[in-house]
Each structure stands twice: as structure tokens, then as C-alpha cells.
Amino acid sequence: MARIGVFVCHCGENIGRTVDCARVAEALRDLPGVVHxxxxxxxxxxxxxxxxxxxIAEKGLTGVVVAACSPHMHEKTxxxxxxxxxxxxFLCEMANIREHCSWIHEDREMATAKAIDxxxxxxxKVKRNRPLKTIQIPVTRRALVIGGGIAGIQAALDIADGGxxxxxxxxxxxxxxHMSQLSETFPTLDCSQCILTPRMxxxxxxxxIRLYAYSEVESVQGYIGNFRVxxxxxxxxxxxxxxxxxxxxxxACPNRKVPSEFECGLGKRPAIYVPFxxxxxxxxxxxxxxxxxxxxxxxxxxxxxxxxxxACSKGAIDFxxxxxxxxxxxxxxxxATGYQVYSIGKETGRDDLHGYGEYGYGTLPDVIDGxxxxxxxxxxxxxxxxxxxxxxGKEPKRVVFLQCIGSRDPAKGMEYCSKICCMYVxxxxxxxxxxxxDGQATVFYMxxxxxxxxxxxxxxxxxxxxGARYIxxxxxxxxxxxxxxxxxxxxxxxxxxILMDADLVVLATAVRPQPGIEALAQKLNVSYDRHGFxxxxxxxxxxxxxxxxxxxxxxACQAPRDIPDSVAMASATASKVLGLFASEMLEREPTVAVxxxxxxxxxxxxxxVCPYGAVEHREVRNRAGQVVRVVAYVxxxxxxxxxxxxxxxxxxxxxxxxxxxxxVYQQIQALGL
Amino acid sequence: xxxxxxxxxRLLEEGSVQTVLGWEEGPRGARPVFVxxxxxxxxxxxxxxxxxxxxxxxxxxxxxxxxxxRIAICVKPCDAKAVAGLIRETQVARDQVVLIGLRxxxxxxxxxxxxxxxxxxxxxxxxxxPDREPRLADHVVGTAAEGFPGPxxxxxxxxxxxxxxPDDRWRFWQQELARxxxxxxxxxxxxxxFCEQCIADKTRPRWVExxxxxxxxxxxxxxxxxxxxxxxxxxxxxxxVCPGGIPLGLLTRRVAKTVGERFGWRPSDDPAVPSPxxxxxxxxxxxxIL
Numbered sequence: 001m002a003r004i005g006v007f008v009c010h011c012g013e014n015i016g017r018t019v020d021c022a023r024v025a026e027a028l029r030d031l032p033g034v035v036h037x038x039x040x041x042x043x044x045x046x047x048x049x050x051x052x053x054x055x056i057a058e059k060g061l062t063g064v065v066v067a068a069c070s071p072h073m074h075e076k077t078x079x080x081x082x083x084x085x086x087x088x089x090f091l092c093e094m095a096n097i098r099e100h101c102s103w104i105h106e107d108r109e110m111a112t113a114k115a116i117d118x119x120x121x122x123x124x125k126v127k128r129n130r131p132l133k134t135i136q137i138p139v140t141r142r143a144l145v146i147g148g149g150i151a152g153i154q155a156a157l158d159i160a161d162g163g164x165x166x167x168x169x170x171x172x173x174x175x176x177x178h179m180s181q182l183s184e185t186f187p188t189l190d191c192s193q194c195i196l197t198p199r200m201x202x203x204x205x206x207x208x209i210r211l212y213a214y215s216e217v218e219s220v221q222g223y224i225g226n227f228r229v230x231x232x233x234x235x236x237x238x239x240x241x242x243x244x245x246x247x248x249x250x251x252a253c254p255n256r257k258v259p260s261e262f263e264c265g266l267g268k269r270p271a272i273y274v275p276f277x278x279x280x281x282x283x284x285x286x287x288x289x290x291x292x293x294x295x296x297x298x299x300x301x302x303x304x305x306x307x308x309x310x311a312c313s314k315g316a317i318d319f320x321x322x323x324x325x326x327x328x329x330x331x332x333x334x335x336a337t338g339y340q341v342y343s344i345g346k347e348t349g350r351d352d353l354h355g356y357g358e359y360g361y362g363t364l365p366d367v368i369d370g371x372x373x374x375x376x377x378x379x380x381x382x383x384x385x386x387x388x389x390x391x392x393g394k395e396p397k398r399v400v401f402l403q404c405i406g407s408r409d410p411a412k413g414m415e416y417c418s419k420i421c422c423m424y425v426x427x428x429x430x431x432x433x434x435x436x437x438d439g440q441a442t443v444f445y446m447x448x449x450x451x452x453x454x455x456x457x458x459x460x461x462x463x464x465x466x467g468a469r470y471i472x473x474x475x476x477x478x479x480x481x482x483x484x485x486x487x488x489x490x491x492x493x494x495x496x497x498i499l500m501d502a503d504l505v506v507l508a509t510a511v512r513p514q515p516g517i518e519a520l521a522q523k524l525n526v527s528y529d530r531h532g533f534x535x536x537x538x539x540x541x542x543x544x545x546x547x548x549x550x551x552x553x554x555x556a557c558q559a560p561r562d563i564p565d566s567v568a569m570a571s572a573t574a575s576k577v578l579g580l581f582a583s584e585m586l587e588r589e590p591t592v593a594v595x596x597x598x599x600x601x602x603x604x605x606x607x608x609v610c611p612y613g614a615v616e617h618r619e620v621r622n623r624a625g626q627v628v629r630v631v632a633y634v635x636x637x638x639x640x641x642x643x644x645x646x647x648x649x650x651x652x653x654x655x656x657x658x659x660x661x662x663x664v665y666q667q668i669q670a671l672g673l
Numbered sequence: 674x675x676x677x678x679x680x681x682x683r684l685l686e687e688g689s690v691q692t693v694l695g696w697e698e699g700p701r702g703a704r705p706v707f708v709x710x711x712x713x714x715x716x717x718x719x720x721x722x723x724x725x726x727x728x729x730x731x732x733x734x735x736x737x738x739x740x741x742x743r744i745a746i747c748v749k750p751c752d753a754k755a756v757a758g759l760i761r762e763t764q765v766a767r768d769q770v771v772l773i774g775l776r777x778x779x780x781x782x783x784x785x786x787x788x789x790x791x792x793x794x795x796x797x798x799x800x801x802x803p804d805r806e807p808r809l810a811d812h813v814v815g816t817a818a819e820g821f822p823g824p825x826x827x828x829x830x831x832x833x834x835x836x837x838x839p840d841d842r843w844r845f846w847q848q849e850l851a852r853x854x855x856x857x858x859x860x861x862x863x864x865x866x867f868c869e870q871c872i873a874d875k876t877r878p879r880w881v882e883x884x885x886x887x888x889x890x891x892x893x894x895x896x897x898x899x900x901x902x903x904x905x906x907x908x909x910x911x912x913x914v915c916p917g918g919i920p921l922g923l924l925t926r927r928v929a930k931t932v933g934e935r936f937g938w939r940p941s942d943d944p945a946v947p948s949p950x951x952x953x954x955x956x957x958x959x960x961x962i963l
Contacts, residue, residue, distance in 0.1 A: 608952065609951040653870075
């Protein structure tokens with residue numbers, strides 16, 4: 001016979017203001033099976049929890065219903081309290097009369113009636129709850145980090161320094177990411193490469209980090225603690241074990257006119273190349289789309305050019321190298337794939353992004369983007385750190401910077417703020433002033449968003465001490481007039497149109513996730529927003545977890561992030577991963593689907609609909625050991641308890657523990673509809 | 674017919690199958706027969722009265738058939754789709770069954786039918802059926818036949834019902850379903866109703882009221898039609914066996930219409946064609962997601 005206790009919480013005024021909690025407690029007291037029903041100001045407080053424990057002990061309760069806030073808030077609190085009093089924690093349920101009732105209603109009478117209904121359904125449910133045991137699953141204590149930018153590097157180093165092995169996968173030939181391209185960093189103006197390259201070297205030398213550069217994640221199977229990841233190691237056409245990184249091959253390559261990705265197209269590289277001098281690993285890669293030998297092979301012609309192979313004293317060049325697939329077992333995955341900048345008018349697969357053609361990006365050589373300006377300002381860049389405009393190599397005396405190109409513009413671009421542009425434009429004006437003393441930097445801005453330690457001081461310094469001219473307004477058109485660029489815009493503070501001459505225009509283009517992020521997210525089963533940014537599990541309380549347990553997110557693939565944010569996020573993921581790896585076994589909630597072997601007809605609709613791949617085939621044998629039937633089996637380690645299988649099963653042979661058909665059916669019945 | 678009998682005898686004689694599942698002449702027209710000995714192959718017939726979908730006998734939930742050894746089953750094109758459904762849903766292994774495909778130009782509505790097959794007398798579901806011989810077959814026998822052009826009256830009736838107001842449609846179904854006595858013949862004859870325990874027989878919770886009155890009848894027939902969404906092969910057996918003469922095919926047709934329009938699904942006799950249940954494609958319509 002059920003002996004249910006009901007505990008109604010006022011949540012201070014949160015519930016008490018709109019719901020007559022005493023009446024709720026009184027109404028539930030009369031329900032069959034309810035032997036105890038009380039209300040209290042703060043059930044989650046220590047005295048409140050004591051009331052629950054005491055009632056369990058004194059009245060021998062077989063089930064507890066706490067009518068209070070969302071189970072997201074305090075289910076754990078009360079289950080722990082119930083457990084402390086000797087009751088199986090899964091015999092304690094929350095009736096949400098706050099988010100589902102008091103917060104959204106005004107009429108006290110009706111809200112009270114609804115609160116009684118909500119609590120009553122839970123009483124009927126808890127009568128049918130069964131004691132459940134948490135699930136223990138083993139953990140492979142190694143991590144995979146996807147992306148070798150600053151976020152991925154930081155996450156890998158933190159996890160490895162914490163004593164666990166890390167597999168770091170980077171799709172480009174070298175780790176370093178966008179940070180390696182930057183000249184100096186805000187708000188301190190320290191050299192980006194100077195602070196990054198020691199970390200890169202540390203990754204390379206770390207005994208617990210296995211680096212797969214020029215590799216991509218092919219597929220992911222498994223679940224938290226037990227992922228099986230297949231990694232495609234793309235063919236570099238260079239034998240890593242033989243190459244000593246002397247660079248003779250890159251010197252010998254006759255095709256030296258390939259636009260360099262690292263220099264954002266402002267410089268050239270050979271077809272066999274190391275992206276930049278401090279690359280890690282320091283291994284050349286043949287770009288097969290540009291190599292004369294491979295171009296000839298594609299046309300069915302014989303191999304003619306083998307200059308790199310001839311120059312190599314180690315015999316490391318391997319034109320016949322194939323992609324290789326390697327498999328790694330890991331227990332956690334950190335996604336840190338970073339960003340790209342909005343490449344005005346050249347987006348692939350996004351028809352809706354077509355804005356800002358009027359600025360002449362791609363057609364006017366002296367209209368460049370922010371990343372290109374970083375390369376111009378960088379001492380290791382194509383101009384050796386001198387600000388020279390691409391068209392004629394002259395030093396520009398008037399540089400115009402345009403902010404929010406694609407950002408904060410739902411009509412032509414993305415509605416979100418790209419966050420980093422206000423700061424890096426201020427930095428650009430300073431770098432420019434430091435290199436061209438008689439130059440004038442002008443910035444067109446919408447707002448200056450400089451929230452962060454030392455950030456506002458930094459932008460003020462650009463304006464007040466470094467002479468940058470800030471104009472609040474937007475530019476409508478840019479065109480070429482002889483050697484100068486004409487910039488037409490509007491100053492919204494003075495209300496006047498502006499037409500000015502410029503020698504160089506820099507567009508602060510929006511931050512977007514890397515291409516292919518959707519495909520990767522689908523492999524990992526994590527959700528992403530319509531821009532492709534990976535969704536965090538909770539925007540405030542679980543900022544580095546994703547919708548899939550064991551997969552974490554760091555850096556600019558989650559939202560536009562600057563370097564300090566990316567590093568902080570990366571360290572946060574590392575602490576989450578190390579926490580997960582703290583014990584050999586992992587405890588999981590038993591809210592998972594269970595198949596009734598006797599009733600399962602083995603149609604495997606459940607297998608097809610399961611978004612987590614949790615359904616397996618299980619053979620049922622007779623006493624002689626012969627297979628008599630094949631039925632579905634839900635792997636409790638993989639199951640996330642979404643209930644899709646339960647909804648699909650035509651014979652209702654699979655049920656979610658804690659949410660069985662019987663329980664939910666009785667909840668509905670309790671409403672007397 | 675000679676061809677069919679010779680094939681059946683040969684299969685039984687050489688021992689590649691132990692039972693041939695087909696039709697024979699019974700006291701009231703054509704009826705299913707289990708041929709176990711080569712000499713009994715002479716009993717087999719195939720003509721427009723062979724309306725039964727024999728695939729229902731392949732269900733692993735019919736334990737008395739387990740002792741019959743390897744089975745060769747005679748299939749019309751629509752029956753072959755049902756076998757494909759069973760293979761798709763892992764009820765039957767393809768290599769465990771031999772399919773004898775029969776060329777078909779449509780059947781009569783009734784195994785007792787004495788009419789000659791014509792555009793007037795052909796079963797409604799066969800009107801407009803494009804399939805003349807099954808592709809899922811180990812052997813194909815019989816003479817080539819021409820079908821009858823559609824559209825079927827059943828499809829027209831579905832459209833007519835959809836044009837009615839919800840109230841009128843509700844009245845129509847209340848009248849029709851009032852005749853249901855919950856004998857569950859529709860379930861027993863359906864080749865794709867193969868659950869170990871039907872939802873209609875569940876008691877905790879009792880999803881479908883078991884007594885024969887309006888509410889339970891409605892719940893049962895809607896559940897049945899929904900459970901056949903993307904699975905029904907439109908063989909018409911449910912409607913044929915209904916002692917109340919309820920036009921059950923209208924319900925399954927109605928569901929098939931939606932599945933076809935939204936997911937481009939048509940019953941197929943290729944088991945490799947994925948079932949729309951549990952198949953996700955990026956281009957699937959999803960305007961219902963808010």
C-alpha cells in the first residue's frame with residue numbers, strides 16, 4: 001500500500017504569492033495513498049529538507065512528492081534528502097508549481113487549482129515509481145581535442161598537464177590557428193606569435209599529447225567515457241618519419257605563385273610548403289591541387305616535375321602516399337574548431353549571405369579585411385611589418401576602418417555581434433599610428449563595445465592618445481577614383497553626409513564558424529544554432545558542455561570569442577574532462593530505456609529512430625543454447641533517455657525507466673479528462 | 674497453372690523447400706493451401722479468385738508454422754511487398770523463404786467470385802495498380818496480363834471524405850465503426866501486424882478499451898491505421914475479412930496518402946528501400962516544427 005508524503009513549498013513569495021500553498025497541501029491530504037501533506041516557506045532549506053527526512057522516517061513513506069520549482073533546480077537536493085532518510089532517491093518526484101504555474105499565472109484561485117492538479121498527477125505517478133539504481137559505466141581516461149588553435153592547444157595542455165593522455169586533431173598542416181596569424185594582441189599589444197609559439201612547441205613535445213596535424217575526424221561512435229573516433233590522416237605526400245624539416249623541397253618547387261592561406265592571399269607560397277616558419281609540426285605538405293606533378297596526373301600525363309623529391313636528401317617525398325584512417329579510443333571530446341571571417345560575397349552553401357558588395361571587397365585591391373591587415377602589420381608578414389597597400393605597395397596615409405561588416409545586420413548578414421571587432425579595430429588604428437606616424441586612421445562604427453578588463457581604457461587610448469578619428473555611422477559605398485578610394489557615408493551624430501578620400505580601407509568582417517561545422521556536429525550528435533555555432537548545454541550554468549554527454553566546447557566555435565575568453569573556456573573544458581576522468585567508473589542516472597524481451601517483436605523501428613545509436617540486437621536463446629529470437633537491447637551507457645524509441649514502438653515493448661507508460665498514463669488519468 | 678504446379682513439385686522433390694504455400698480450389702472458391710508432398714502440387718491454382726495475401730502466414734508469431742520447414746510462398750506483386758516489409762523489419766530472413774512470383778492482372782474482390790475479370794468486376798485496390806509481376810521473387814510464373822487503369826474508387830472515396838466538413842466526416846466514421854465487433858480479424862489477417870503483444874491487448878495501461886463501443890472502436894482503428902503508416906502495402910485483406918463490412922482500407926489509404934506526399938514513400942517490394950519510420954533525410958519537410 002502506497003504511503004505518499006507531499007511537501008508544498010512557498011519558495012518565499014515566488015509560489016506563495018499566486019498559489020495558496022496551505023490549500024494545496026490540504027487538498028492533497030485527502031488523496032488515496034497520501035499519508036502526510038504539509039507546506040513550508042522554503043522546502044529546499046535545511047529545515048525543509050529535515051521535514052522530508054523526518055516524515056520518511058516517522059511515517060514510513062514509500063514515495064515523496066515535493067511541489068516546488070522545476071526538477072532542473074532541486075530534484076537532486078530532494079532525492080539526496082530522501083536517500084539520506086533511507087528511501088530510494090528515485091521514489092522522490094518534483095511537482096513543478098513554480099515555472100509551470102505561479103510564475104505564469106495571476107489569478108490566485110485558478111493558479112491554486114492548477115497547482116493542486118499538477119501535484120495530484122505526480123502523486124499518481126510516484127505511486128507507480130519503482131526503486132532504481134544508478135548506472136555505472138567504465139571510462140576511457142583519454143581525451144580527444146578537435147582543433148589546434150589557441151583554445152584546442154590550451155585544452156590539450158591543461159588535460160595533459162593534469163595527467164591524462166590527449167589526442168589533438170588539426171585539419172591544417174600546422175597547429176596555431178588564427179592566433180598565429182595575428183600581429184599583436186589587445187589590450188596589451190604583445191606579439192601574438194611570441195606568446196603562442198611556446199605553447200605550440202609545448203604541445204609538440206608533451207609526452208601525453210599525440211598530435212595529428214593535417215587530419216580530420218572521420219566518424220565518432222560510442223558514448224561518454226567510451227568514444228571510438230576514426231581520424232583521417234590526410235596525405236601530406238611527405239614521409240613524416242624521414243623528413244628532417246630542412247626546407248630544401250620548398251626551395252626547389254618551381255610553382256611558387258600559390259596564394260598563401262596563412263598570408264590571407266597577400267603573399268605567395270610554393271606548391272610544397274610549410275605554412276609559416278614556426279609551424280608545428282615543421283613538416284612540408286604538398287598541395288595536390290597546385291603541384292605540377294599531381295596536375296599532370298589528373299590530366300593523365302606522365303610525371304614530369306619531381307624537383308622536390310630530387311632536392312630531398314632524405315627521400316621523404318612520397319607522391320603515392322594515401323590518406324590513412326586511424327582509430328582512437330577516448331572518454332571525452334573537446335570541440336575547438338574556431339572561426340572564419342565572413343568572406344563577403346564568397347560564402348559557400350549560404351545563399352542568404354550576400355551583403356556588402358558595394359564596398360568592392362575582392363574587386364578593389366585596397367579594400368581588405370581585418371585578418372589581412374593583421375598580416376600587413378605583422379613583422380613576419382608579406383611586407384615585413386610595414387603597412388603597404390596591396391595595389392601599388394605605397395604607404396597609405398589615410399586608412400578607413402569599417403566596423404560591423406556582416407555583424408549586427410539581420411538584413412544583409414548575421415544578427416549577432418562578432419564581439420572582437422571593436423577591440424581589434426582600435427588595435428589596428430594604434431598599430432597603424434605606430435608604424436605610419438603622419439597617417440590618419442578613421443573608424444566608422446555603430447557602437448563601441450569594449451566590455452572587458454582594460455578594454456575600454458584601450459579604445460579610449462586609441463581615440464584620445466593615438467589620434468584615431470571615430471565617426472558614428474555607416475558607409476554606403478566605396479569606389480575607386482584614380483589612386484584614391486572614395487568613401488561615402490553618413491555621420492549620425494552630426495547628421496551630415498560624409499565623402500572622404502582613403503588610401504586603404506579595412507573591413508572588420510563578421511566572425512562565423514568554420515565551414516563543415518554542421519557535418520562535424522552531426523557526427524558528434526551535438527546541437528548547433530542556425531549560424532552553425534555549437535550550442536552549449538546551458539547558457540549560464542553549463543557553458544562548456546554540449547547536448548551530448550562527454551562532448552565539450554571551447555572557443556570561437558561556440559560563439560565569437562577573443563583570446564582570453566577562448567583560453568578560459570578551454571581551461572574550463574579541461575577541468576570538466578579531468579573531473580570526468582577522476583574515477584574509473586562513471587555514474588549515470590537510470591532514466592534510460594529498457595526493452596521488455598518477452599514482448600519485443602524485433603522490428604527495430606527503435607534502432608532506426610534512436611538519435612544516439614543506443615539500440616543493439618540481442619539474441620534470445622533457449623535452454624539448448626539455440627537462438628530463438630532476436631530482440632532490441634538498449635545500451636544504458638549510450639541511452640540519453642529521450643524516449644523516442646518508446647514513442648515509436650508499436651507494441652509498447654520499450655519503456656523509459658521513471659517515465660513508463662503506466663506512470664504517464666496514470667498522471668493523465670489523475671486529471672480526470 | 675501447369676508452370677506453377679511443375680515448379681512446386683520440383684521444389685518439393687529436390688527438397689529445397691518442405692512446404693509450398695499457395696491457393697487451392699475449396700468448397701467456397703479459392704482458399705490457401707499448404708502443399709507438403711510433391712504429388713499434392715496438382716492442387717495448386719492461380720486465378721483472379723486468389724485474393725488472399727499469404728504473407729501473413731510467414732509471421733514468426735505463428736508457431737505452428739515453425740515445423741513446416743523451409744517455405745516457398747506464392748506471391749502476387751502486392752503480396753511480395755508485404756514479404757519485403759517482413760524482411761525490412763527483420764521478421765523473415767530473405768534466405769529462409771523462396772518466393773514464387775505470379776504475374777497478375779488484378780484479382781476479384783472475393784475468393785468466391787464467379788465473374789470474369791473486367792474493368793467492372795476487378796477488386797477496387799487493383800484498379801490503377803502498376804505492378805504486373807513481383808521483383809522480389811526467386812521464380813516468376815504465369816502469363817503476362819494487363820491491368821486496369823485507375824483511379825480506384827477507394828482513392829476517390831478518400832478524396833470525397835477529405836472534402837467533407839470534419840463534422841460530416843465524424844458522422845460517417847461513427848456510423849461505419851458502430852458495426853465493429855472487435856473480432857480483430859483485420860489484425861489477424863494483416864501480414865504486417867506481427868507484434869508479440871498487440872497494444873489492444875495491453876492492460877497496464879489499457880490503451881484501447883476492449884469492449885465494442887464507439888470510443889474503443891475508434892481508438893483501435895485509428896491506432897491500427899497509424900501503426901501501418903509507411904508499412905501498409907494496400908493488399909486490402911483487412912477490409913475483405915471485416916465481417917461488418919467497414920471500409921478499413923479508407924483509413925490506411927488516408928494515412929498512406931500523407932506518408933506518400935510528405936516522405937515520397939510508396940510500398941516497395943525491395944527490402945533495401947528504407948522504411949519511412951525511422952528514416953531521416955535533411956530534405957524531409959519539417960514545417961510542423963515551430
